[in-house]
Amino acid sequence: MEKIIDLRSDTVTRPSAEMRKAMFEAEVGDDVFKEDPTVNKLEKYAAELLGKEAALYVASGVMGNQICLNVLTNPGDEVICEADSHIFNYESGSPAALSGIQMLPIHGSRGVITPAQVEPFIRPSSAYYMPRTKVLEVENTHNRAGGTIHPIENIIELKRLAKKYNLYYHLDGARIWNASAETGVPVSEYASHFDSVSCCLSKGLGAPVGSIIAGTKDFIKEAFRVRKAWGGGMRQLGIIAAAGLYALQNNRERLKEDHEKARILAKAINENPALEIDMSSVQTNILIFKPLKISVEDALKRTREKGLLLSVGKIDSLRAITHLDISFDDIEKTKKIFEEVFK
Ligand SMILES: Cc1ncc(COP(=O)(O)O)c(C=O)c1O
Numbered sequence: 343m344e345k346i347i348d349l350r351s352d353t354v355t356r357p358s359a360e361m362r363k364a365m366f367e368a369e370v371g372d373d374v375f376k377e378d379p380t381v382n383k384l385e386k387y388a389a390e391l392l393g394k395e396a397a398l399y400v401a402s403g404v405m406g407n408q409i410c411l412n413v414l415t416n417p418g419d420e421v422i423c424e425a426d427s428h429i430f431n432y433e434s435g436s437p438a439a440l441s442g443i444q445m446l447p448i449h450g451s452r453g454v455i456t457p458a459q460v461e462p463f464i465r466p467s468s469a470y471y472m473p474r475t476k477v478l479e480v481e482n483t484h485n486r487a488g489g490t491i492h493p494i495e496n497i498i499e500l501k502r503l504a505k506k507y508n509l510y511y512h513l514d515g516a517r518i519w520n521a522s523a524e525t526g527v528p529v530s531e532y533a534s535h536f537d538s539v540s541c542c543l544s545k546g547l548g549a550p551v552g553s554i555i556a557g558t559k560d561f562i563k564e565a566f567r568v569r570k571a572w573g574g575g576m577r578q579l580g581i582i583a584a585a586g587l588y589a590l591q592n593n594r595e596r597l598k599e600d601h602e603k604a605r606i607l608a609k610a611i612n613e614n615p616a617l618e619i620d621m622s623s624v625q626t627n628i629l630i631f632k633p634l635k636i637s638v639e640d641a642l643k644r645t646r647e648k649g650l651l652l653s654v655g656k657i658d659s660l661r662a663i664t665h666l667d668i669s670f671d672d673i674e675k676t677k678k679i680f681e682e683v684f685k
Contacts, residue, residue, distance in 0.1 A: 347672045347679075350653040352517075352600070352665035355548040361588045368584035372577050373399075374570070374589050380580030384587040388554040391590065392539060393530030396562035399583055401574050403428075403516045406540030406553040408436045409572070411477060411570050413564045414510040419476035422460055422509075424450040426486040426656075429479055429514055432643030434603055440572070444473060444510045445544040453484025454492055457503040473550060478504045480530065486656065489604070489628030489663075490621070491521045494532070501535045511535065516553070520626040523597035537561070546597050546627060547589035548666040552581045582586040593666065594650060600627040603664040603673045610677045616684040628663045630655035633684060644683045650676055 357365065368375040371377035381399050389397035396673040399404045407429050411421060421437060423430050425447035429437070437443045445556045449457045463637045465472040478500060482492035493635055504511040515521075515529075522529045533539045543549040569575060570600055608624040609630050613619045633641040641660055645652055655661035662674070 344649050346649050348494045348651045350651045352545045352663045355666045357550050357585055362583050364584045364588040365430050365581055367582040369580040370580035373579040374575045378580040381583040384583045389556055392533040392557035395559045397556040398562050398565050403542045403553045404433050407514050409565050410512050410538040410570045412441045412568050415443045415476045419443045419444050420473040421477040422446045423479040424453055428485050429480045452490040453487030457499045463608040477510045477512050478634055479512045483517040488623035488630040489626035490623055491625050494527050497535050510537045513539040515539050516543045519594050520546055520597050524626055543586040543589050547593045549585040549589040552580050552586045554564045600664040606673050614684055623667050627664045630659050648679045650679045
Protein backbone atom coordinates (compact mmCIF):
# COMPACT_ATOMS: atom_id res chain seq x y z
CA MET A 343 0.00 0.00 0.00
CA GLU A 344 1.18 3.56 -0.77
CA LYS A 345 2.33 5.47 2.28
CA ILE A 346 -0.06 8.19 3.42
CA ILE A 347 1.78 11.52 3.58
CA ASP A 348 0.47 13.10 6.74
CA LEU A 349 1.19 16.84 6.89
CA ARG A 350 -1.69 17.68 9.23
CA SER A 351 0.58 18.30 12.20
CA ASP A 352 3.99 17.59 13.68
CA THR A 353 2.13 15.75 16.45
CA VAL A 354 1.45 12.72 14.23
CA THR A 355 4.98 11.28 14.49
CA ARG A 356 5.46 7.79 15.88
CA PRO A 357 8.29 6.94 18.26
CA SER A 358 11.36 5.57 16.49
CA ALA A 359 12.91 2.20 17.36
CA GLU A 360 15.62 3.94 19.46
CA MET A 361 13.03 5.99 21.29
CA ARG A 362 10.97 2.87 22.02
CA LYS A 363 14.11 1.16 23.30
CA ALA A 364 14.69 4.07 25.71
CA MET A 365 11.06 3.70 26.88
CA PHE A 366 11.41 -0.07 27.27
CA GLU A 367 14.52 0.27 29.36
CA ALA A 368 13.35 3.23 31.47
CA GLU A 369 13.82 2.97 35.22
CA VAL A 370 10.56 3.92 36.91
CA GLY A 371 9.07 4.78 40.29
CA ASP A 372 6.01 6.60 41.61
CA ASP A 373 6.17 10.15 40.29
CA VAL A 374 3.42 11.36 42.62
CA PHE A 375 6.00 10.68 45.36
CA LYS A 376 8.66 12.24 43.08
CA GLU A 377 10.36 8.85 43.01
CA ASP A 378 10.52 8.19 39.30
CA PRO A 379 14.21 8.45 38.38
CA THR A 380 13.53 8.94 34.66
CA VAL A 381 11.06 11.77 35.23
CA ASN A 382 13.47 13.37 37.69
CA LYS A 383 16.25 13.11 35.11
CA LEU A 384 14.05 14.59 32.37
CA GLU A 385 12.95 17.51 34.58
CA LYS A 386 16.54 18.24 35.63
CA TYR A 387 17.79 18.03 32.05
CA ALA A 388 14.99 20.28 30.77
CA ALA A 389 15.48 22.85 33.56
CA GLU A 390 19.19 23.08 32.73
CA LEU A 391 18.54 23.31 29.01
CA LEU A 392 16.03 26.11 29.57
CA GLY A 393 18.23 27.82 32.16
CA LYS A 394 15.49 27.71 34.80
CA GLU A 395 15.62 26.64 38.46
CA ALA A 396 13.11 23.84 38.02
CA ALA A 397 10.87 22.05 35.53
CA LEU A 398 7.80 19.85 35.61
CA TYR A 399 6.69 17.18 33.15
CA VAL A 400 3.01 17.58 32.21
CA ALA A 401 0.61 15.69 29.97
CA SER A 402 0.27 18.21 27.13
CA GLY A 403 0.95 21.69 25.87
CA VAL A 404 -2.51 22.83 26.87
CA MET A 405 -2.02 21.49 30.37
CA GLY A 406 1.35 23.25 30.53
CA ASN A 407 -0.01 26.64 29.47
CA GLN A 408 -3.06 26.38 31.69
CA ILE A 409 -1.16 25.33 34.81
CA CYS A 410 1.19 28.28 34.28
CA LEU A 411 -1.72 30.73 33.92
CA ASN A 412 -3.43 29.26 36.97
CA VAL A 413 -0.32 29.67 39.12
CA LEU A 414 0.30 33.24 37.93
CA THR A 415 -3.24 34.61 38.31
CA ASN A 416 -6.27 34.96 40.56
CA PRO A 417 -9.90 34.73 39.38
CA GLY A 418 -10.95 37.98 37.70
CA ASP A 419 -7.47 38.70 36.34
CA GLU A 420 -6.72 39.37 32.69
CA VAL A 421 -4.08 37.93 30.36
CA ILE A 422 -2.90 39.83 27.29
CA CYS A 423 -2.11 37.70 24.25
CA GLU A 424 -1.95 37.91 20.48
CA ALA A 425 -5.35 37.40 18.83
CA ASP A 426 -4.33 34.29 16.88
CA SER A 427 -2.60 32.67 19.84
CA HIS A 428 -3.13 29.04 20.73
CA ILE A 429 -3.92 29.90 24.32
CA PHE A 430 -6.85 32.05 23.17
CA ASN A 431 -8.18 30.03 20.24
CA TYR A 432 -7.39 26.39 20.79
CA GLU A 433 -7.49 25.66 24.50
CA SER A 434 -11.25 25.11 24.87
CA GLY A 435 -11.86 28.28 26.89
CA SER A 436 -9.76 26.88 29.72
CA PRO A 437 -8.51 30.22 31.08
CA ALA A 438 -12.13 31.04 31.98
CA ALA A 439 -13.19 27.51 32.84
CA LEU A 440 -10.22 26.45 34.94
CA SER A 441 -8.83 29.68 36.37
CA GLY A 442 -11.70 32.20 36.20
CA ILE A 443 -9.61 34.61 34.18
CA GLN A 444 -10.20 36.44 30.91
CA MET A 445 -8.04 36.91 27.86
CA LEU A 446 -7.44 40.22 26.13
CA PRO A 447 -6.45 39.38 22.53
CA ILE A 448 -4.59 42.00 20.48
CA HIS A 449 -4.22 41.67 16.70
CA GLY A 450 -0.58 41.35 15.76
CA SER A 451 1.42 40.90 12.62
CA ARG A 452 2.61 37.34 11.94
CA GLY A 453 1.87 36.52 15.56
CA VAL A 454 3.88 39.41 16.97
CA ILE A 455 2.48 42.25 19.09
CA THR A 456 4.66 45.24 19.94
CA PRO A 457 4.98 47.14 23.23
CA ALA A 458 3.31 50.17 21.59
CA GLN A 459 0.28 48.01 20.77
CA VAL A 460 0.13 46.40 24.20
CA GLU A 461 0.72 49.34 26.54
CA PRO A 462 -2.67 51.09 26.03
CA PHE A 463 -4.44 47.86 27.01
CA ILE A 464 -2.74 47.46 30.38
CA ARG A 465 -5.34 48.35 32.99
CA PRO A 466 -4.51 51.15 35.44
CA SER A 467 -3.81 49.57 38.83
CA SER A 468 -6.05 52.20 40.48
CA ALA A 469 -9.10 51.07 38.43
CA TYR A 470 -10.68 48.68 40.98
CA TYR A 471 -13.70 48.29 38.67
CA MET A 472 -11.59 46.79 35.88
CA PRO A 473 -9.96 43.37 35.66
CA ARG A 474 -6.35 43.30 36.78
CA THR A 475 -3.85 42.82 33.96
CA LYS A 476 -1.67 40.07 35.36
CA VAL A 477 0.12 38.23 32.54
CA LEU A 478 1.52 39.03 29.12
CA GLU A 479 1.84 35.99 26.88
CA VAL A 480 3.95 35.31 23.80
CA GLU A 481 3.83 32.29 21.44
CA ASN A 482 7.10 31.29 19.78
CA THR A 483 6.98 29.88 17.17
CA HIS A 484 3.47 31.05 16.38
CA ASN A 485 1.27 28.22 15.13
CA ARG A 486 -1.63 30.03 13.48
CA ALA A 487 0.63 32.67 11.90
CA GLY A 488 2.52 29.87 10.11
CA GLY A 489 5.33 28.86 12.46
CA THR A 490 6.71 32.39 12.60
CA ILE A 491 9.56 33.24 14.93
CA HIS A 492 9.09 35.98 17.51
CA PRO A 493 12.14 38.27 17.15
CA ILE A 494 14.28 38.20 20.28
CA GLU A 495 14.50 42.04 20.29
CA ASN A 496 10.70 42.30 20.57
CA ILE A 497 10.65 39.60 23.27
CA ILE A 498 13.07 41.75 25.28
CA GLU A 499 11.10 44.95 24.71
CA LEU A 500 7.87 43.24 25.76
CA LYS A 501 9.62 41.99 28.89
CA ARG A 502 10.61 45.57 29.76
CA LEU A 503 6.99 46.59 29.39
CA ALA A 504 5.78 43.65 31.47
CA LYS A 505 8.23 44.48 34.26
CA LYS A 506 7.31 48.19 34.14
CA TYR A 507 3.72 47.24 34.95
CA ASN A 508 4.54 44.32 37.27
CA LEU A 509 3.07 41.74 34.91
CA TYR A 510 4.14 38.14 34.71
CA TYR A 511 5.53 37.14 31.35
CA HIS A 512 4.61 33.69 29.96
CA LEU A 513 6.03 31.88 26.93
CA ASP A 514 3.98 29.34 25.04
CA GLY A 515 7.07 27.73 23.60
CA ALA A 516 5.37 24.62 22.24
CA ARG A 517 7.78 24.95 19.31
CA ILE A 518 10.57 26.97 20.92
CA TRP A 519 12.91 24.21 19.73
CA ASN A 520 12.10 25.14 16.13
CA ALA A 521 12.72 28.84 16.78
CA SER A 522 16.04 28.05 18.41
CA ALA A 523 17.16 25.57 15.72
CA GLU A 524 16.44 28.15 13.03
CA THR A 525 17.86 31.31 14.66
CA GLY A 526 20.68 29.77 16.67
CA VAL A 527 19.41 31.67 19.74
CA PRO A 528 19.71 29.11 22.58
CA VAL A 529 16.44 28.04 24.19
CA SER A 530 17.89 29.22 27.51
CA GLU A 531 18.27 32.73 26.04
CA TYR A 532 14.64 32.74 24.91
CA ALA A 533 13.45 31.29 28.22
CA SER A 534 15.55 33.68 30.34
CA HIS A 535 13.18 36.55 29.56
CA PHE A 536 10.07 34.81 30.86
CA ASP A 537 8.72 33.98 34.32
CA SER A 538 7.17 30.77 33.04
CA VAL A 539 7.64 28.68 29.93
CA SER A 540 5.75 25.74 28.45
CA CYS A 541 7.42 23.62 25.75
CA CYS A 542 6.16 20.54 23.92
CA LEU A 543 8.08 17.30 23.55
CA SER A 544 5.38 15.72 21.39
CA LYS A 545 5.58 18.03 18.35
CA GLY A 546 8.69 18.42 16.19
CA LEU A 547 10.81 16.56 18.73
CA GLY A 548 8.81 13.41 18.07
CA ALA A 549 7.96 12.15 21.57
CA PRO A 550 4.55 10.48 21.80
CA VAL A 551 3.40 12.44 24.87
CA GLY A 552 4.21 15.33 27.10
CA SER A 553 5.33 18.87 27.69
CA ILE A 554 7.66 20.63 30.08
CA ILE A 555 6.95 23.72 32.10
CA ALA A 556 9.76 25.61 33.77
CA GLY A 557 10.30 28.53 36.14
CA THR A 558 11.54 29.20 39.65
CA LYS A 559 11.52 26.46 42.30
CA ASP A 560 8.58 28.12 44.06
CA PHE A 561 6.66 28.40 40.81
CA ILE A 562 7.18 24.71 39.99
CA LYS A 563 6.23 23.68 43.52
CA GLU A 564 2.89 25.37 43.06
CA ALA A 565 2.56 23.99 39.51
CA PHE A 566 3.10 20.49 40.92
CA ARG A 567 0.17 21.06 43.27
CA VAL A 568 -2.09 22.33 40.46
CA ARG A 569 -1.12 19.43 38.19
CA LYS A 570 -2.20 17.00 40.91
CA ALA A 571 -5.43 18.90 41.57
CA TRP A 572 -6.31 18.69 37.88
CA GLY A 573 -5.77 14.94 37.79
CA GLY A 574 -2.36 15.13 36.15
CA GLY A 575 -0.44 13.30 38.85
CA MET A 576 0.80 10.16 37.13
CA ARG A 577 2.60 7.18 38.62
CA GLN A 578 5.26 5.19 36.71
CA LEU A 579 5.56 8.08 34.32
CA GLY A 580 9.16 7.29 33.42
CA ILE A 581 7.92 4.97 30.66
CA ILE A 582 6.84 7.98 28.61
CA ALA A 583 9.24 10.52 30.12
CA ALA A 584 12.06 8.39 28.67
CA ALA A 585 10.75 9.23 25.21
CA GLY A 586 10.73 12.93 26.10
CA LEU A 587 14.30 12.77 27.36
CA TYR A 588 15.39 10.90 24.25
CA ALA A 589 13.66 13.53 22.10
CA LEU A 590 15.37 16.42 23.87
CA GLN A 591 18.77 14.78 23.65
CA ASN A 592 18.57 13.60 20.05
CA ASN A 593 15.98 15.42 17.97
CA ARG A 594 16.56 19.14 18.39
CA GLU A 595 19.33 19.68 15.85
CA ARG A 596 17.50 17.87 13.07
CA LEU A 597 14.57 20.33 13.16
CA LYS A 598 16.45 22.45 10.63
CA GLU A 599 15.84 19.67 8.14
CA ASP A 600 12.06 20.00 8.68
CA HIS A 601 12.40 23.72 7.95
CA GLU A 602 14.29 23.00 4.75
CA LYS A 603 11.53 20.63 3.62
CA ALA A 604 8.91 23.28 4.41
CA ARG A 605 10.83 25.83 2.32
CA ILE A 606 11.00 23.46 -0.67
CA LEU A 607 7.25 22.92 -0.49
CA ALA A 608 6.57 26.63 0.05
CA LYS A 609 8.51 27.49 -3.11
CA ALA A 610 6.30 25.11 -5.14
CA ILE A 611 3.17 26.57 -3.55
CA ASN A 612 4.34 30.09 -4.33
CA GLU A 613 4.95 29.19 -7.97
CA ASN A 614 1.48 27.67 -8.36
CA PRO A 615 -1.04 30.33 -9.57
CA ALA A 616 -3.89 28.36 -7.97
CA LEU A 617 -2.37 28.76 -4.52
CA GLU A 618 -1.38 31.73 -2.39
CA ILE A 619 1.22 31.86 0.35
CA ASP A 620 2.88 34.68 2.26
CA MET A 621 6.52 33.71 1.77
CA SER A 622 7.66 35.97 4.58
CA SER A 623 5.74 33.76 7.01
CA VAL A 624 7.71 30.68 5.91
CA GLN A 625 10.23 30.53 8.71
CA THR A 626 10.10 27.07 10.28
CA ASN A 627 8.02 23.92 9.70
CA ILE A 628 4.47 25.29 9.27
CA LEU A 629 2.93 26.43 5.98
CA ILE A 630 -0.38 28.29 5.83
CA PHE A 631 -1.67 28.81 2.30
CA LYS A 632 -4.88 29.49 0.42
CA PRO A 633 -6.43 27.52 -2.42
CA LEU A 634 -7.66 30.15 -4.90
CA LYS A 635 -9.77 28.02 -7.25
CA ILE A 636 -11.38 25.44 -5.00
CA SER A 637 -12.72 25.55 -1.46
CA VAL A 638 -10.70 24.45 1.57
CA GLU A 639 -13.10 21.53 2.03
CA ASP A 640 -12.64 20.42 -1.57
CA ALA A 641 -8.91 20.74 -1.28
CA LEU A 642 -8.85 18.57 1.86
CA LYS A 643 -11.00 15.96 0.14
CA ARG A 644 -9.08 15.85 -3.13
CA THR A 645 -5.65 15.69 -1.53
CA ARG A 646 -6.88 12.98 0.85
CA GLU A 647 -8.02 10.91 -2.14
CA LYS A 648 -4.44 11.03 -3.38
CA GLY A 649 -2.99 9.92 -0.05
CA LEU A 650 -2.01 13.36 1.26
CA LEU A 651 -3.41 14.72 4.52
CA LEU A 652 -3.56 18.47 5.20
CA SER A 653 -5.41 20.42 7.86
CA VAL A 654 -7.24 23.74 8.09
CA GLY A 655 -5.01 26.72 8.91
CA LYS A 656 -7.53 29.47 9.49
CA ILE A 657 -11.06 29.44 8.14
CA ASP A 658 -10.05 30.04 4.53
CA SER A 659 -6.63 28.43 4.43
CA LEU A 660 -4.84 25.11 4.47
CA ARG A 661 -2.03 24.05 6.75
CA ALA A 662 0.87 21.71 6.09
CA ILE A 663 3.49 20.88 8.71
CA THR A 664 6.72 19.02 8.09
CA HIS A 665 8.11 16.67 10.73
CA LEU A 666 10.30 13.72 11.62
CA ASP A 667 8.28 11.17 9.63
CA ILE A 668 8.31 13.18 6.37
CA SER A 669 11.15 12.54 3.94
CA PHE A 670 12.47 14.67 1.05
CA ASP A 671 10.84 12.09 -1.21
CA ASP A 672 7.47 12.72 0.49
CA ILE A 673 7.93 16.41 -0.26
CA GLU A 674 8.51 15.66 -3.95
CA LYS A 675 5.35 13.50 -3.99
CA THR A 676 3.43 16.27 -2.25
CA LYS A 677 4.55 18.75 -4.91
CA LYS A 678 3.20 16.43 -7.62
CA ILE A 679 -0.14 16.01 -5.82
CA PHE A 680 -0.38 19.81 -5.50
CA GLU A 681 0.18 20.14 -9.26
CA GLU A 682 -2.65 17.71 -9.92
CA VAL A 683 -5.15 19.11 -7.40
CA PHE A 684 -4.47 22.85 -7.63
CA LYS A 685 -4.59 24.01 -11.25
C1 LIG B 1 1.51 26.94 20.06
C2 LIG B 1 0.88 25.77 20.72
N1 LIG B 1 0.70 25.78 22.04
C3 LIG B 1 0.14 24.75 22.69
C4 LIG B 1 -0.28 23.63 22.02
C5 LIG B 1 -0.97 22.53 22.77
O1 LIG B 1 -0.28 21.35 22.79
P1 LIG B 1 -1.05 19.96 23.07
O2 LIG B 1 -1.70 19.58 21.82
O3 LIG B 1 0.07 19.05 23.49
O4 LIG B 1 -1.99 20.19 24.20
C6 LIG B 1 -0.13 23.57 20.63
C7 LIG B 1 -0.58 22.39 19.88
O5 LIG B 1 -0.62 22.35 18.68
C8 LIG B 1 0.46 24.67 19.96
O6 LIG B 1 0.62 24.68 18.63
